[in-house]
Amino acid sequence: MSSRGAVIVNFTIGFGNNIFQYCFARLLAEKTGFKLLHGAISELGIKSQVVEADKTLKTYIVSDANAKIFMEAPDIEDCNLYVQGYFEDYTYYVPHVEKIRSWFPVIPVTNNKDLILHLRLQNRLVQQSHLMKSLIMTDCILLLMQESGNHMELMILKRFDTRFQLVRIHHQAHHG
Secondary structure, eight states, X not given: OOSXXXXXXXXXXXXXXHHHHHHHHHXXXXXXXXXXXXXXXXXXTBOOXXXXXXXXXXXXXXOTTTHHHHHHOSOOOSEEEEEOSOXXXXXXXXXXXXXXXXXXXXXXXXXXXXXXXXXXXXXXXXXXXXXHHHHHHHHHHHHHHHHHTSOEEEEEXXXXXXXXXXXXXXXXXXXX
């Protein structure tokens, strides 16, 4: 294995996206023996690793479309690999789940009575083509809230142009 190449990832927007990008890039760097260069994910205590990549080496773009080829290649020559994508295919991570867990801090459970749902709605609340699916999903969540018998609050962040508006759907369920 070489130590001259580098796996370089420039994080995009979205905390979840950054976690996938970091995990994929780190797995690829460990597989190839290349340096891993990336920005910080301060929320997880991951410090940036920024050094110069060897600009005399060939450069390849690793994207969602060709990621599997790079992950399965038996040997990769000295080069720089720019990781540009979202890499949300769980099959990349399943064989490495324990290793990946060791990269992140353990967060202690402080409350075992809350139910937290994280829905990746993005623009699905404001685009007409996605609106009906979102309304159905919201109805399902409200039904779940009624069935739980607990006070719950659903918060939805909608984006309009460059402003953000927090919309709260407050629902109190009473039983008995």
